[in-house]
Amino acid sequence: MDVASLIRVKRDNERPLTAEEIRWLFRAQATGDVADEQMAALLMAIYFNGLDGAELRAWTGAMIASGDRLDLDLSDISGTGGTVCVPAVPDGEPVPDGERLTIGRGVPGGEPRPVPVDKHSTGGVGDKVSLVLAPLVASCGAMVPMLSGRGLGHTGGTLDKLESIPRFRADLDNSKIRQILRDVGVVIAAAGPGLVPADRRLYALRDVTGTVESIPLIASSIMSKKIAEGTRALVLDVKTGSGAFMRDEGKAIELARVMTALGAEHGVATRALVTRMDTPLGRAVGNAVEVTEAIAALRGEGPDDLMEVTYALARHMLDLAGLDADPREAIDSGRAYDTFRKMVRAQGGDPDAPLPEAEHRERVLPAPRDGWVTGLDALKIGTAAWRLGAGRARKEDPVSATAGVRCLVKPGDFVRRGQETVEIAADATTRSEYAIEALEGALALGDRPRPGTPLVVREIT
Numbered sequence: 001m002d003v004a005s006l007i008r009v010k011r012d013n014e015r016p017l018t019a020e021e022i023r024w025l026f027r028a029q030a031t032g033d034v035a036d037e038q039m040a041a042l043l044m045a046i047y048f049n050g051l052d053g054a055e056l057r058a059w060t061g062a063m064i065a066s067g068d069r070l071d072l073d074l075s076d077i078s079g080t081g082g083t084v085c086v087p088a089v090p091d092g093e094p095v096p097d098g099e100r101l102t103i104g105r106g107v108p109g110g111e112p113r114p115v116p117v118d119k120h121s122t123g124g125v126g127d128k129v130s131l132v133l134a135p136l137v138a139s140c141g142a143m144v145p146m147l148s149g150r151g152l153g154h155t156g157g158t159l160d161k162l163e164s165i166p167r168f169r170a171d172l173d174n175s176k177i178r179q180i181l182r183d184v185g186v187v188i189a190a191a192g193p194g195l196v197p198a199d200r201r202l203y204a205l206r207d208v209t210g211t212v213e214s215i216p217l218i219a220s221s222i223m224s225k226k227i228a229e230g231t232r233a234l235v236l237d238v239k240t241g242s243g244a245f246m247r248d249e250g251k252a253i254e255l256a257r258v259m260t261a262l263g264a265e266h267g268v269a270t271r272a273l274v275t276r277m278d279t280p281l282g283r284a285v286g287n288a289v290e291v292t293e294a295i296a297a298l299r300g301e302g303p304d305d306l307m308e309v310t311y312a313l314a315r316h317m318l319d320l321a322g323l324d325a326d327p328r329e330a331i332d333s334g335r336a337y338d339t340f341r342k343m344v345r346a347q348g349g350d351p352d353a354p355l356p357e358a359e360h361r362e363r364v365l366p367a368p369r370d371g372w373v374t375g376l377d378a379l380k381i382g383t384a385a386w387r388l389g390a391g392r393a394r395k396e397d398p399v400s401a402t403a404g405v406r407c408l409v410k411p412g413d414f415v416r417r418g419q420e421t422v423e424i425a426a427d428a429t430t431r432s433e434y435a436i437e438a439l440e441g442a443l444a445l446g447d448r449p450r451p452g453t454p455l456v457v458r459e460i461t
């Protein structure tokens with residue numbers, strides 16, 4: 001086999017690549033026998049010609065096999081969660097046909113154990129759902145091992161947000177992850193370098209070659225990491241709209257279907273909710289400001305849109321974990337907030353320490369006339385927060401804990417001419433002008449209020 005012939009096969013859509021060819025390619029890439037330009041050419045051919053079902057299964061399996069799988073080994077924990085019955089699946093191999101994962105109690109031939117259940121978002125603006133959802137679901141008795149990423153581009157990263165809490169640590173070794181799961185039931189940590197190293201190389205190439213927005217490449221990238229982290233159940237939040245990778249709703253639904261099928265094929269019971277991302281979730285966009293809003297939500301004072309998405313995802317996670325619990329009660333009783341505080345403490349953070357605040361604040365984006373707010377563009381707001389320093393352009397870049405944007409109005413509000421609609425915050429004034437530029441056209445006004453629409457547009461189970 002040689003790489004150039006495989007590139008030609010895919011470029012000309014001659015035939016599907018075989019599983020053996022795909023495995024060979026990933027092994028050759030790991031040993032440095034595939035040049036970056038060759039891999040980039042193959043990725044572009046996949047961007048245009050896609051991968052069929054068998055190719056995608058083999059591609060995802062080869063990505064998983066490029067590194068370690070996190071062994072959660074929770075078999076000694078009792079009294080939490082439901083039970084899951086899984087067939088034995090060799091690492092990285094698909095579940096054989098007819099042996100699909102079953103969740104429930106007492107399925108013959110199954111092995112009862114607590115159900116690790118995770119959630120993953122394809123990335124949005126003001127998307128602080130994980131900060132509320134993970135402790136909420138854990139406080140109901142589920143086990144939530146959430147290996148998360150740092151933000152890239154205009155979408156924020158859960159770890160960047162949590163790291164704005166003084167002394168919070170996201171880089172944990174596997175034994176610490178297991179210990180926190182046992183003690184608290186939830187951990188939100190960085191995926192170690194050994195987990196799907198092939199994705200790190202491929203993602204870096206995709207990022208600079210315009211090949212991120214490909215359904216098979218996104219699906220294999222996300223699902224390989226989730227399968228390797230050892231979760232047995234997963235709920236995906238697939239975002240669609242101006243602030244999402246998949247702006248088109250039809251494509252987002254297709255991505256959700258492809259990912260749920262991949263999960264099932266690899267022994268992970270996977271569901272997906274397709275949710276709108278046209279306007280930031282909540283009012284805060286940034287790092288420390290989003291933690292503040294997430295804490296308010298955990299204390300029962302969350303904005304409606306954030307809670308709508310959080311409760312919808314929580315219901316599916318609890319169902320997959322075999323738990324009959326009411327997510328609203330977990331918030332109202334204070335249990336979810338208690339669990340968040342325990343998790344922060346277990347990860348070295350101080351839940352009582354004041355969060356850092358920006359030195360410079362400015363109210364901008366005056367309404368050009370009186371009217372009803374009908375839109376506040378997520379991409380423009382996310383880009384402004386990113387330019388203020390809340391996000392990074394390259395994965396090595398540092399992020400500012402304090403920079404960000406506060407939406408002073410949301411769709412459905414009435415504004416007066418000249419009323420400022422957004423507050424920007426940064427450590428230095430020099431970056432404000434670029435952020436203000438990004439906000440141009442972010443506000444849409446109408447003569448009457450636009451009726452609210454549900455944020456969850458499709459559930460794929």
Ligand code: URA
Nearest residue numbers: 122217218219221222
């Ligand atoms: N998030 C990922 O982890 N991978 C992608 O390809 C896109 C979003």
